[in-house]
Amino acid sequence: MTAPLAARGITHRYGGFTAVDGVDLSVPAGRVTALVGHNGAGKSTLFDCLCGTVRPTSGRVFLAGRDVTRLPDHARARLGLARTFQQLAVFPGLTVEENVRVGAEQRRGLTAPGLAAGLIGLPQPGRSSARAATRAALRLLDLGASHRLRAADLPTGTLRRVELARVLASSPTVLLLDEPAAGLDQDEAEALGRVLRALAADGMALLLVEHDLDLVQRVADTVHEMAGGRLLGPGGAEEREGGGEVR
Amino acid sequence: MASLTVDLALAGIAVGSAAALTGIGLIVTYRATGVLNLAHGAIAMVTAYLLRQLVVVWHWPTGAAAALCLLVVAPGIGVVLDLLVFRPLAARGAGTAETLVATLGVFVLLVGAAFLAWGGDARADVPSLVSARPVTLPGGLSVRLDTLVQFGAVAVVALAVAAVTRWTRIGDELRAVVDNRRLAVLRGIDADRVAAVGWAFGSFTAGLAGVLLAPYLRLDPYGLSLLVLETMAVAVGAGMRSLPAAVFTALVVGVAQSELTALHPTAAAQPLVQAVGANLFVVALLVSVFVLPRIGGVGAERAAAALTRGRRTTSPVGWAACAVVLLLPLGLRAMDLYAALQVPALAIVLLSIVVVTGYGGQISLGQAGYAGLGALFAAMLSSGTFFGLPPLDEFAALPLAVLLVAPLGLLTGWPAIRRRGLALALTTFALGVAVSRFVFAQPFFTSGLVLNRPRGLSGDRAFYVFELALLTAALLVVRNLHRGRLGRALAAMRDHEQGAAAAGVPVPRLKLFAFAVGAASAALGGALLGMAGRAFDPADFDPVRGLLWFAAVVVMGADSALGAVLAAGLLVGLDTGTHEGVSALVVGVLAVLLGRFPGGLVNTVLTRREERGAPRAGPLVAPDAVLTAEGRRVRDRVRSASGRGP
Numbered sequence: 001m002t003a004p005l006a007a008r009g010i011t012h013r014y015g016g017f018t019a020v021d022g023v024d025l026s027v028p029a030g031r032v033t034a035l036v037g038h039n040g041a042g043k044s045t046l047f048d049c050l051c052g053t054v055r056p057t058s059g060r061v062f063l064a065g066r067d068v069t070r071l072p073d074h075a076r077a078r079l080g081l082a083r084t085f086q087q088l089a090v091f092p093g094l095t096v097e098e099n100v101r102v103g104a105e106q107r108r109g110l111t112a113p114g115l116a117a118g119l120i121g122l123p124q125p126g127r128s129s130a131r132a133a134t135r136a137a138l139r140l141l142d143l144g145a146s147h148r149l150r151a152a153d154l155p156t157g158t159l160r161r162v163e164l165a166r167v168l169a170s171s172p173t174v175l176l177l178d179e180p181a182a183g184l185d186q187d188e189a190e191a192l193g194r195v196l197r198a199l200a201a202d203g204m205a206l207l208l209v210e211h212d213l214d215l216v217q218r219v220a221d222t223v224h225e226m227a228g229g230r231l232l233g234p235g236g237a238e239e240r241e242g243g244g245e246v247r
Numbered sequence: 248m249a250s251l252t253v254d255l256a257l258a259g260i261a262v263g264s265a266a267a268l269t270g271i272g273l274i275v276t277y278r279a280t281g282v283l284n285l286a287h288g289a290i291a292m293v294t295a296y297l298l299r300q301l302v303v304v305w306h307w308p309t310g311a312a313a314a315l316c317l318l319v320v321a322p323g324i325g326v327v328l329d330l331l332v333f334r335p336l337a338a339r340g341a342g343t344a345e346t347l348v349a350t351l352g353v354f355v356l357l358v359g360a361a362f363l364a365w366g367g368d369a370r371a372d373v374p375s376l377v378s379a380r381p382v383t384l385p386g387g388l389s390v391r392l393d394t395l396v397q398f399g400a401v402a403v404v405a406l407a408v409a410a411v412t413r414w415t416r417i418g419d420e421l422r423a424v425v426d427n428r429r430l431a432v433l434r435g436i437d438a439d440r441v442a443a444v445g446w447a448f449g450s451f452t453a454g455l456a457g458v459l460l461a462p463y464l465r466l467d468p469y470g471l472s473l474l475v476l477e478t479m480a481v482a483v484g485a486g487m488r489s490l491p492a493a494v495f496t497a498l499v500v501g502v503a504q505s506e507l508t509a510l511h512p513t514a515a516a517q518p519l520v521q522a523v524g525a526n527l528f529v530v531a532l533l534v535s536v537f538v539l540p541r542i543g544g545v546g547a548e549r550a551a552a553a554l555t556r557g558r559r560t561t562s563p564v565g566w567a568a569c570a571v572v573l574l575l576p577l578g579l580r581a582m583d584l585y586a587a588l589q590v591p592a593l594a595i596v597l598l599s600i601v602v603v604t605g606y607g608g609q610i611s612l613g614q615a616g617y618a619g620l621g622a623l624f625a626a627m628l629s630s631g632t633f634f635g636l637p638p639l640d641e642f643a644a645l646p647l648a649v650l651l652v653a654p655l656g657l658l659t660g661w662p663a664i665r666r667r668g669l670a671l672a673l674t675t676f677a678l679g680v681a682v683s684r685f686v687f688a689q690p691f692f693t694s695g696l697v698l699n700r701p702r703g704l705s706g707d708r709a710f711y712v713f714e715l716a717l718l719t720a721a722l723l724v725v726r727n728l729h730r731g732r733l734g735r736a737l738a739a740m741r742d743h744e745q746g747a748a749a750a751g752v753p754v755p756r757l758k759l760f761a762f763a764v765g766a767a768s769a770a771l772g773g774a775l776l777g778m779a780g781r782a783f784d785p786a787d788f789d790p791v792r793g794l795l796w797f798a799a800v801v802v803m804g805a806d807s808a809l810g811a812v813l814a815a816g817l818l819v820g821l822d823t824g825t826h827e828g829v830s831a832l833v834v835g836v837l838a839v840l841l842g843r844f845p846g847g848l849v850n851t852v853l854t855r856r857e858e859r860g861a862p863r864a865g866p867l868v869a870p871d872a873v874l875t876a877e878g879r880r881v882r883d884r885v886r887s888a889s890g891r892g893p
Contacts (some may be wrong), residue, residue, distance in 0.1 A: 053745065077751035089746030091739045093555060093806075102739045105732050106751030115760050118733035119724060127732075166750060 002065040004029050004205040005050065005081065005174040010059035012045050019045040020056070021229035027174060027205045032196055034208045034220035042229040043209050044086075044178070050207070051083040051176055052076045064173065078109055082172035086179045090159050090166075092152035099151055100137050103166035105130040130169075137169035141195065156183040164195070174205045181212040193219045261463060263501020264397040265456040266478035266528065270493030271404055272452025273482040276325075278425045279445025282333055283487070283669055285350040285794075288475035289357035290450050291457025294321050295373055295466055296365050298458055302374045313376055313458065321454025325446035328353060332839050333446070334439060339842060343668040344554050344610060348838055351612075351798045354472070356835025358791065361468040362828025369465035376458060397459050404452065405494055417444060468828075469791045477680060480532035483673060500531050518691050526684045533681055536674040537662070554847070555605055555741070555806035565809050565849070572816060573715060577708065584707045586823040588779035591714035594815035595721050595772030597800050598808060599765040604797070605806030606728050607761030608741025609663050610672040613679030614769045615793025617652055619687050619785065621770025622777030624648035626698035641701040641778070649770045656766030660759040667744075680790045687785035700778045714775055718812075721768060725808050728764070737761065795831055802837040804847025813849065 003026040012020040020042045027033050037043050048054035050061060052073035060069045068076050077083075082103075091099050108114075108126045118124060138144050141161040146154065151162060160180065167175065177196075181189045189212065196219045200206055210216050216223060225232040269287060276284050294316050301312035332349050341349075377396045381389045412418035417440075423431040424441045432438050456475060464471060478497065485492035507524030511517075523530060576587035596618045603611045624633065625648040631638030639647065662674045686692050704710045728734055739747035740754055748754045777783050799818055803810030814834075821830035837848065 051749065053748075072748070072755075073745075074748040074751050074753050077749055083749050085746065085749070089743045089749065091742035091746065093738050093742045094735065098735050098738075102735045102747070102752065103750045105735070109751075110732075110736060110753050110757065112756075115733070115756075118731060119727055119764065121723070121727040121731075124732045130732075163746075170751060 002062070003027055004064055005207070006062045007046070007050060008060045008062070010046060010049050010056045010061070012042075012049055012054065012056045018229050020049065022059070023226075023229075023231045025224065025231060027207045029173075029205045030200055030203050031221040032200045032206045032208060032219050034210060034216045034223045035226060036210065036213070036216060036223060037226035041226040043226050045229075046226070047083075047176060047178055047207075047209055051081060074106075077170065077172075078107060080171075080173040081176070082167040082170055082174065083176040084163050084167055084178060084180055086182060088156065088159050088163060088183075090151045090162050092150070095148055095150055096143055096154070096162050096165075097134060097138065097147035099162050100143075100147075100165045100169045101130060101134045104133040104137070104169035107170055133169045133171060137165040140168060141165040157185065157188045160184060160188070160192070164192075168199070172204070174207070175199065176207045176209075178209050179211060180208070181210060181215050189215055190218075259502035259505035260394055260498060261397050261501070262460070262504060263498040264401040265460040265475070266481050266501055267401045267494040267497035268404060268452045268456040268459070269475055269478045270481035270485065270497050271401075271408060271490055272449040272456070273479060274485065274487055274490060274493055275408060275452075276445045276449030277482070277487045279421055280329075280333060280337070280442045281428070282346050282350060283482075283673075284449055285347070285476065285479075286328075286353035286357060287449065287453045287479070288472035289354045289361075290321065290324055290453035291460070291475045292466070292468060292471040293324070293357050293361055293457075294454035295457040295461035295471060296361055296370075299370060299373045299461070299466065300365070303372055309374055309376060312374075316458065317451065317454050322447035322451045324454075325448070325450030326443055328450070329443050329446040334442065336842050337442070341842060345842065347610070347669060347672055348554065348798065348801050348841055351794055352802075352835045352838025352841065354835070355795050355798050355831045356839060358468045358472060358795075359828045359831025359833075359835055363826060363832060365468070367467060367827060369467040369470070371465045373461040373466050375462040400455060400459065401494060401498075404455070405490060408448075408490060417441065421445075469789055473680070473789070473791050474528075476676075477526075477528040477532055479673075480528050480535055484531060484535035484538075496531070500527050503527055518689060522685050522689055526681075529677070529680050529684050532673075532677045536670070536677045554801050555608075555804070562809065569809055569812050573718075573812070576711060581707060584711060586819065588707060588711055588714065589776060589819045590815050591711070591718040592772050592775035592779055593796075593819060594718055594812045595775065596769050597772075597796060597811035597815050598721055598725050599768035599772070600797055600800040601806065601808055601811045602725060602728055602768060603761050603765035604800070605804070606734070606737045606741065607758065607765075608737075608744075609758060609761060610668065611659060611663075611675045611762070611765065612672050612794060612797055613659055613675035613677075613682070613790075614765065615788045615790055615796060616679035616682035617655065617766040617769035618773030618776065618793075619788030620652045620655060620682065620766075621648050621773035622698070622783050622788065623687065623692060623696075624651050624770070625774035626696040626777060626783040627692070629698065630696050632695060641699060645701065645771075645774055645778075648774050649767050652770035653763045653767035656763035657759055659766075660762030663758050663762060664755045676790065676794075679793055683785070683788065683790050687788060693783065693785065696783050698777045698781060698783050700781065710779065714779070717771065717775065721771065722808055722812075724764075725768075728761075729806075729808070795834060798838040799830075799834045802834055802841060802848060804849040804851075807847060807849045810847060810849040 005027040007023060007025040010020055010023045011018065023046055025046070035043050035046070045054065049056040052068070052071060052075070056069070060067055062068065063076060063079055063081055066079070068079065071079075091102065094102070105124070105126065114124065138147055141164055143158075143161055143165055146158065151159060154162070160183065164180070180192060184192060193215055196206060196208070200221070208216065208220060273284060273287055276282060297320060298312055298316045301307040301315065302309055332353065333346070336346055336349055375393060377393045379391045379393050382392050382395065383389050412421055420431070420436045420441050423434070423436055424438055428438060453475070457471060460474065461471060464474070481493045481497040481500065484496050504524060504527040507520065507527065510520055510524070573591065576584050576590075579587065596614065599614050599617065600611065603609050603614070625644050627633040628636060628639045628644035628647055629641050659675045659678055663671055666674055699705070700710050701713070704713050728737060736747070736752045736757060739750060739752055740757055744754055773788065776787055780787070795818070799814040800811055803814045817833070818830045821833060822828070841847070
């Protein structure tokens with residue numbers, strides 16, 4: 001079976017500096033894969049290559065067996081590759097619900113006819129399914145009570161959940177998380193860990209770049225360490241049993 | 248032949264040295280404060296006017312007048328701007344977009360003030376500081392004295408800057424601030440003092456450039472300001488960094504510009520060569536904004552979002568009041584109704600800025616160009632001069648002009664894919680200026696044009712109703728861009744471009760779309776403006792006017808369609824009701840004060856009312872933790888450092 005997300009021989013150079021050096025990586029379904037390493041080890045660059053904000057100097061990225069190396073980030077997102085940001089990426093001008101809705105309604109691409117139809121005010125197809133996905137994501141992350149509030153007015157912990165809800169509303173097959181515990185307190189980080197385990201149990205493929213080794217230890221099935229742009233392999237191979245239905 | 252070349256080269260040095268001074272001033276201010284001062288041209292213009300006032304009207308001796316203008320007034324303007332406008336912004340940690348609007352506000356304010364004080368007529372009697380008598384240099388070359396002084400001024404200023412930065416304490420501090428503002432502040436350097444010196448010096452060079460250039464031109468509030476803004480090319484071309492590169496570029500372009508006038512190509516190429524020769528700085532500006540996409544782009548993420556409040560609701564009361572005001576002119580006397588014809592047309596133009604900047608988050612300073620193209624195309628189509636097409640009925644020419652301009656929105660939409668903030672603002676401005684100089688000012692396009700109102704609508708009343716109908720239609724379309732799936736996608740792109748892309752929003756396509764819709768809207772409004780006045784008048788679509796329009800929309804709230812309609816009423820009403828220039832003065836003052844009501848006037852008023860009605864979720868983090876006096880000082884320092892880093 002092909003892994004939902006696979007990287008083959010990814011190398012990326014900035015000028016003369018090789019940030020990522022021939023990395024092979026598979027992110028299997030139903031598991032949480034973690035990527036750890038010191039600052040400058042190349043984690044973020046690899047992450048960017050995977051989600052499409054950076055095009056690797058060489059190497060290929062496969063999404064469910066399909067070569068997506070040349071696709072930009074938004075196209076990969078529509079194919080089911082979702083990501084979160086180390087620095088919060090929410091839309092402060094929108095309400096919590098609208099933030100999530102943006103994620104829910106992009107699976108159907110915004111093509112030229114769609115833009116024209118939107119311009120003259122025709123209803124867009126797929127509205128009801130987007131609404132349902134939005135509601136489900138809000139419920140999953142316990143945002144039901146605050147869905148009408150503007151994102152600009154909310155604290156970091158809530159916004160982390162808003163971002164995650166938006167990402168989940170697009171029902172991705174692969175989820176890349178860039179330090180999702182940054183700025184969270186103990187309780188929030190634990191709640192996040194439970195959600196991640198639940199998603200993996202649901203069959204999603206998760207890749208976690210994280211400094212918080214606590215969180216990594218609790219949720220990751222496989223831990224890869226990166227140093228000097230290379231993958232050191234599943235060090236310690238913390239294969240865990242079952243993972244657990246925690247929710 | 249050889250002597251002619253040398254003469255022209257020396258004439259070019261006049262323009263080139265003014266450009267070099269502008270370049271030096273802009274770069275020094277930018278390095279010291281992180282602000283690209285778009286008001287530079289207006290400071291030059293005001294200084295030149297003041298010199299003329301002192302010498303021609305009040306009969307001061309030239310030397311004393313020049314000393315007052317250059318050594319007191321011009322640097323004084325800079326210090327006042329720093330104290331009243333830019334230091335508070337920096338202390339608040341305002342972003343690129345807010346600072347940009349503040350410089351635009353200063354620009355517009357000074358232009359408005361000049362209109363009020365001296366009128367819009369061009370003056371040809373600005374005194375020269377030095378006579379044009381020839382002097383013979385050692386070596387036998389005969390040079391005009393004024394050329395020598397201009398060249399000398401550049402050399403002295405450039406060497407002085409080099410010496411000061413190298414050998415004095417303020418120079419050390421400047422270099423420290425330039426390297427890393429935050430670090431410099433923590434080391435105890437007074438960044439505010441460095442910024443004040445930067446502003447004073449920048450304004451001094453602006454004044455000097457204005458005073459040196461003005462005798463060669465006819466002085467009017469728009470012309471000199473715009474010319475100096477065009478020479479901004481040399482600073483941008485030097486990457487806002489290298490003074491020698493700026494001076495060299497300035498002199499080369501200046502000399503090349505005058506050499507080109509000596510060229511006599513074949514008849515077919517003549518207009519083009521002339522246009523390029525007369526506007527080489529515009530060409531240079533275009534080249535530099537396209538070659539160097541990264542100017543000021545750092546940290547400009549969600550630049551324009553700072554100008555909006557992201558309100559998703561509309562105010563029925565506001566719209567009702569707006570409708571009443573728009574219907575009022577139908578009961579007015581014929582004279583007043585004629586003036587009111589501009590309001591709906593201008594409102595449609597301003598809606599294009601709401602779409603592109605307010606909804607899409609892309610700063611566009613070039614919308615006046617699209618409005619002008621709409622008017623020009625409508626006129627050409629109905630006059631039968633549009634590349635072989637037969638004359639069309641106005642009812643056909645109007646929509647066709649709009650459809651033809653819409654794809655031209657890609658001219659600014661395409662660069663917008665990779666640019667943000669300041670870089671995008673400069674690119675759109677450069678394109679707007681280029682369209683103005685290379686299309687609107689060329690007889691090839693504009694000769695033999697007639698522009699009439701559509702059949703049956705030639706009366707003012709009928710045409711006004713027609714305009715209102717189109718404005719309503721435009722508002723309905725614009726509303727579709729503010730709600731529903733499209734509205735959410737645009738807002739997401741405006742608020743966080745990368746986040747939007749990660750959510751699957753096709754950001755590049757959406758940017759092109761926003762610019763195309765904006766171009767179409769501007770074109771429709773521009774064509775109506777032309778039809779209202781029954782002519783294509785390039786002055787209506789001057790790039791400087793475009794800056795005024797942008798500032799007016801932002802002042803009202805960039806993402807408020809209601810605000811755009813009100814802004815149109817304000818611009819037209821103030822100028823026709825009082826004196827020309829009052830609207831610019833008011834918009835300028837409001838834009839400078841924008842920091843006090845972020846998000847714009849309309850949004851501020853609406854939010855206030857809303858907050859009185861129902862308490863909203865308050866901030867959950869205490870905005871001001873309890874700090875000791877020392878702690879507060881450190882925090883203020885850090886804040887001002889983070890706001891101003893170039």
